[in-house]
Amino acid sequence: MALYLTWCDERGLRWSEPGFENLLRFRDWLVSVPLPSRGRKNRSVIRFRQDGSANAVLGTMTQFLLFGVGPGWVSEQVALSLAKPKFLRFWPDGAAGEGGGARVVTERTLRFATTDPGIEYLTPDQVELMIRMARNARDRFLIVLMRATGMRIGETLGMRRADVHLLADSRDLGCHVNGPHVHVHRRRDNANNALAKSRKPRTVPVTADVAGYYRDYQWEREAIPDPVAKAAQGRRASPASLHTDLAMALEEIKELRVERDQLRAAMRQHLGHQLDQISNRKLTERITELTEANRKLERELAQLRPLADQIQELQQDLATARTSLRQMIRDGNQHKPT
Template sequence: MIRFRQDGSANAVLGTVTQFLLFGVGPGWVSEQVAMSLAKPKFLRFLPDGAAGEGGGARVVTERTLKFATTDPGIEYFTPEQVELMIRMARNARDRFLIVLMRATGMRIGETLGLRRADVHFPADSRQLGCHVEGSHVHVHRRRDNVNNALAKSRKSRTIPVSADTAGYYRDYQWERETVPEAADSDMVFVNLFRAPLGRAMSYPNAKQLFDRLAKWGETVARPHMLRHTAATEWIRAGVPRDVVQELLGHEWPGSLKPYLHTTDRERREAVERVAAGVR
């Protein structure tokens, strides 16, 4: 059976092969003529401040010539109607809260599954908890060891506000959780309530199974990271300043927001019509 790879995967393989062949020039395994056909110098016009190097040498990099032409498919996100459908299709309060929380905060799945109960501050005033952040919020901590191996990708901790509606879904989940005695001793927010081992922290495979079910029932594509994309897209379209969106998502570099700065046909049409109306 012949296996065909996507262009992106094929490019990754070609990149590894190219680097190996270039390495082979030193020991004499590969001729310099072959190496010159695999890569060429490329001059970078734009660099971050201080990155040009002495004499501007850092502006010249090596670009490989053996690669597939690919297009950027853009990010995938849910419409509000799709999110509401997933919430309705979820079979229990825990899954509904997970969907609502990820959509409301833009957290990664690793950050979500790694939440401890002490990280969730949903009272209007959290000073009695020793926290001086105003309003309902969650604390997302930088990388730490979790029993379910959930990993927070961000290198720094951050606080994300949540709405009263999100807090309401959490209360529903807490009532559901209290019916499972095995869950009482776990300090993790998301735990197994419906299959053994009861009370154990929810894992990546558990979350994947949830979204696989939602995708099947809704006859669409559904992955956890699409909720993060949805949150970012909605914030930007609502006019939230980009530096605020960057902080909410836990991005270190402003350029990380670029994939979310997409437009729709309707938005482009409205922009043209607004200008046309002003001309008249």
């Protein structure tokens, strides 16, 4: 409404009786006049209002002028020029109302013909492909975080590690929000110039997979030194950071213990089920067979022991014969005439 009222005031027109021709000029003015620059950068880029945005402005103006007919601010002639009846040819069965009266609706005369482009989104397979193609753990964490929370890109890139609270209870960190969550703040001092759209801070709950990807990111960050990390080697970590790392490690240990106990119980149940299927008679027979096989092996070993002693004596005799033969060869070489 501010655009319409300002436009009428600049041209000396009464906003309540502008005339249909002036309303057409206002419609064309919305899309033909360049928009002001948003910031200090890219002032040379000229931007224009899209047809969809212009339709939103025209819709608000039309509703305001139609509302002004009741109190007497706007004449009925202006209202008749803003809207016209339209008969809907295609209608769901049973929804046309009694006598088909619901098939006649009011259509605005001041609008641009636009097509609904629909909502662009990524399928689950495309998101999984992006996660696999990410080059580092940080990018994978950011992709999973946006998938789980629906956060905007500016909000995600402007987030800091102090905004991530993935513990079940973060009161020791000064946060009274229950459950794992992240904080979204609008900051103008981010090094990457990321800026959240909303001016009001908020908290967003996260899922368990976000915590897992964030843990991988922390390990990668600690393993790869950077200039900032080298400059901070002489400084100690804050108590809050140490407490968070310790709490996450305890949570992980607790999960591993639960998984170990579950595997142990499943193994015992599986072995017990197998033992239950075997009768006591079969177990006794199997034990008897193993005992008899062990005794047979002991008897065979006792029979082989004399042979082992004979083999050892033969080896000693062979070694003595070799020594005597070498001595005879040496003596024969010494008495050979030169």
